[in-house]
Amino acid sequence: MASTSSALKRSDTIAETMPDALRESRFHMKKCFASRTQEAAVVPPYVAFAVRPNPGFSEFVKVNADDLAVDGISATEYLKFKEMIFDESWANDENALEIDFGAFDFSTPRMTLPSSIGNGLNFVLKLISSRLSTHASCSDYAKPLLDYLLPLNYHGENLMINESLDTVEKLQTALIRAEVLVSTLPKATPFPNFEQRFKVLGFEKGWGDTAERVGETMRLLSEVLQAPDSVKLESLFSRLPNTFNIVIFSPHGYFGQSNVLGLPDTGGQVVYILDQVRALEEELLLRIKQQGLAVKPQILVVTRLIPDARGTKCNQELEAIIDTKHSHILRVPFRTEKGLLRQWVSRFDIYPYLETFALDATAKILRHMECKPDLIIGNYSDGNLVASLIASKLGITQGTIAHALEKTKYEDSDAKWKEFDPKYHFSCQFTADIISMNCADFVITSTFQEIAGGKDRPGQYESHTAFTMPGLYRVVSGIDVFDPKFNIAAPGADQSVYFPYSEKQKRFTKFQPAIEELLYKKEENDEHIGFLADQKKPIIFSMARLDTVKNLTGLVEWFGKNKRLRNLVNLVIVGGFFDPSKSKDREEIAEIKKLHALVQEYQLSGQFRWIAAQTDRYRNGELYRCIADTKGSFVQPALYEAFGLTVIEAMNCGLPTFATNQGGPAEIIVDGVSGFHIDPNNGDESSNKIADFFEKCKTDGEYWKKMSAAGLQRINECYTWKIYANKVLNMGSTYGFWRQLRDAQKLAKETYIHMFYNLLFRKLAKNVAVPSDGYEQPAPKA
Numbered sequence: 001m002a003s004t005s006s007a008l009k010r011s012d013t014i015a016e017t018m019p020d021a022l023r024e025s026r027f028h029m030k031k032c033f034a035s036r037t038q039e040a041a042v043v044p045p046y047v048a049f050a051v052r053p054n055p056g057f058s059e060f061v062k063v064n065a066d067d068l069a070v071d072g073i074s075a076t077e078y079l080k081f082k083e084m085i086f087d088e089s090w091a092n093d094e095n096a097l098e099i100d101f102g103a104f105d106f107s108t109p110r111m112t113l114p115s116s117i118g119n120g121l122n123f124v125l126k127l128i129s130s131r132l133s134t135h136a137s138c139s140d141y142a143k144p145l146l147d148y149l150l151p152l153n154y155h156g157e158n159l160m161i162n163e164s165l166d167t168v169e170k171l172q173t174a175l176i177r178a179e180v181l182v183s184t185l186p187k188a189t190p191f192p193n194f195e196q197r198f199k200v201l202g203f204e205k206g207w208g209d210t211a212e213r214v215g216e217t218m219r220l221l222s223e224v225l226q227a228p229d230s231v232k233l234e235s236l237f238s239r240l241p242n243t244f245n246i247v248i249f250s251p252h253g254y255f256g257q258s259n260v261l262g263l264p265d266t267g268g269q270v271v272y273i274l275d276q277v278r279a280l281e282e283e284l285l286l287r288i289k290q291q292g293l294a295v296k297p298q299i300l301v302v303t304r305l306i307p308d309a310r311g312t313k314c315n316q317e318l319e320a321i322i323d324t325k326h327s328h329i330l331r332v333p334f335r336t337e338k339g340l341l342r343q344w345v346s347r348f349d350i351y352p353y354l355e356t357f358a359l360d361a362t363a364k365i366l367r368h369m370e371c372k373p374d375l376i377i378g379n380y381s382d383g384n385l386v387a388s389l390i391a392s393k394l395g396i397t398q399g400t401i402a403h404a405l406e407k408t409k410y411e412d413s414d415a416k417w418k419e420f421d422p423k424y425h426f427s428c429q430f431t432a433d434i435i436s437m438n439c440a441d442f443v444i445t446s447t448f449q450e451i452a453g454g455k456d457r458p459g460q461y462e463s464h465t466a467f468t469m470p471g472l473y474r475v476v477s478g479i480d481v482f483d484p485k486f487n488i489a490a491p492g493a494d495q496s497v498y499f500p501y502s503e504k505q506k507r508f509t510k511f512q513p514a515i516e517e518l519l520y521k522k523e524e525n526d527e528h529i530g531f532l533a534d535q536k537k538p539i540i541f542s543m544a545r546l547d548t549v550k551n552l553t554g555l556v557e558w559f560g561k562n563k564r565l566r567n568l569v570n571l572v573i574v575g576g577f578f579d580p581s582k583s584k585d586r587e588e589i590a591e592i593k594k595l596h597a598l599v600q601e602y603q604l605s606g607q608f609r610w611i612a613a614q615t616d617r618y619r620n621g622e623l624y625r626c627i628a629d630t631k632g633s634f635v636q637p638a639l640y641e642a643f644g645l646t647v648i649e650a651m652n653c654g655l656p657t658f659a660t661n662q663g664g665p666a667e668i669i670v671d672g673v674s675g676f677h678i679d680p681n682n683g684d685e686s687s688n689k690i691a692d693f694f695e696k697c698k699t700d701g702e703y704w705k706k707m708s709a710a711g712l713q714r715i716n717e718c719y720t721w722k723i724y725a726n727k728v729l730n731m732g733s734t735y736g737f738w739r740q741l742r743d744a745q746k747l748a749k750e751t752y753i754h755m756f757y758n759l760l761f762r763k764l765a766k767n768v769a770v771p772s773d774g775y776e777q778p779a780p781k782a
């Protein structure tokens, strides 16, 4: 725990200040414990505290109840106190298995400023420039960069430089000559016109499509070779022709393009991955064109093939991704010795299949792409594990994404793992998570809080810093949130679907009659119940899966209770089914029943419309805009939301948005500037905040438009897929070089991880039951 120990060295550590404070002021101590203490383990005569003075920092102290002596303790000591409560003999076992990934990172410089968390790329670029300058006195200071450029190729054809430029000096001299040549040409001269003259100097394709672009790229490289700096390095890495083929793993759920949203384990992650692919392909095509190459990029989303596909296309092996030219979904079935599994399996039960899936997927990917991918990205625990296995086997740069890690969702999910394991198999999942976090060259996150949390709540990654599963293993250093592998690249919303209500000529008018019915038709049917008597009122709107955490029932209750709000607006929600017997999900059934009860209790008839879950994103886009036409707003009331795609969809459509202050939306929206935060645990305050807004809109004719425009401005500045794709491709390129610079260290860590995987994960995965029937035999090989 490199970061934590550096935090402990500060002169105002809790351990140092607490004894005085205890003596002097009970008030201050109470305040300290109440606001900063995450956990306390009482093992008389000690009380051990895990204290979190700031996001990303933790300290551990023990207080002796007899004499109030306070001592700082290590993570190991603290975790042992905690274990005493759950499994005393394990806590006292001198040989209990302890995992310390940090031990392999001692030579990796760490960031120290909390404000740098999530901006690892920037830091790594600085590290690379200092590495490349350290040996500036000797001639081969930039050798690692040359060694990286020399093998660049596409299907065996050299790119950028050929083997004649095998020393840095030769490269520098040739660059000067080539720059002179290029400077004599008109800027727009196409590369093929001077390709032959370039070849003679040792240069190949890939520098640019025109003389101007080629000249710029050469100048960048010359400047980096002379004196590297992080800005020039980033520009250079964004131009290198090193990424053409990308594989994204997302095995769980129903991964498809239609009729899948709302099926078990299938939500915003699928929307995210598909939009991500479109954005990455667009950016790749642009980069390839600017590199002057005629290469077809390929992006494959590799998921599970489900023979019992429930009316989806999840039983198709290959499916082209809509609105892309070269990207596909490749589905690979789960295979056991009994055959190919036909049915869907929950993401919690998925672990026994992943190793064989990774093997089979590798063969299919290599056959489909006819080469190794350049970049592998995993999604969620299962996808990340598979990505790690394949990336380390093939030696490929790896990024991971985890939209919502499970560990923080359940209290004491680590210490009580034995209780949870029969249903959730957290022993497998948390093991898979720390394996892939440590394997990954870079981690893509959507928000800062996902990494390091907020004032009161630890981040999803932060919760893997030190934890214990008594009887299994104790992690004293799982991941460090100051590791420069962490990057924030927030997703966007597809702007060809979610665009402002005011762009009249683009509006999907064909949906408007159906939407008019959806919102206002008095008769109830399978798609909508309830009705809106006063159609002139603005609508407050929400759309989500009908999970407890999404809190749609909370919103309905707030509305029901707030007369002022009910007088100002109507409420429309989209989610779930109306008939609880149609659902198989316990949580959803409870929410459906609760919604019906709330409609009765608060007599919402005439002011509330409930629309069933929707699957057509084009119609949904127009629905958001129709709500904007009523001068309404979007409300996202979740108890916790990891990111919140609906928030940015609504803001893209120009809907002023109120969203939960618990999780990602608190970062997406600047409260009172580009929308509003609401507290899901304080319904009265939240519903009054919404009512205040609509009252103000009545007196200030411009207020609604002002907030709508401010939301859009926020989106265009920070939350677009273009920004995302650019960042992620720069990560792939830069971390690809960085891993090469740290080859020996990476190998040592990989060996440790491999041992951990082999000795532990495989055994745990074997303990997860697989269905006894429901298999089919694979087709004989052609």
Ligand code: UDP
Pocket: 261, 262, 267, 268, 269, 271, 543, 544, 545, 574, 575, 576, 612, 613, 614, 615, 616, 617, 620, 643, 644, 645, 646, 647, 649
């Ligand atoms: N969505 C939908 N129909 C519904 C409910 C949600 O198409 O009935 C879409 C919504 O537009 C968004 C995604 O599902 O694109 C939900 O993503 P979000 O990040 O808000 O939540 P998640 O479901 O991933 O927790």
Ligand code: LCN
Pocket: 268, 269, 272, 403, 404, 446, 491, 641, 642, 643, 644, 645, 646, 664
């Ligand atoms: C999963 C979630 O729970 C949402 O908060 C995210 O918006 C979605 O994935 C996409 O990242």
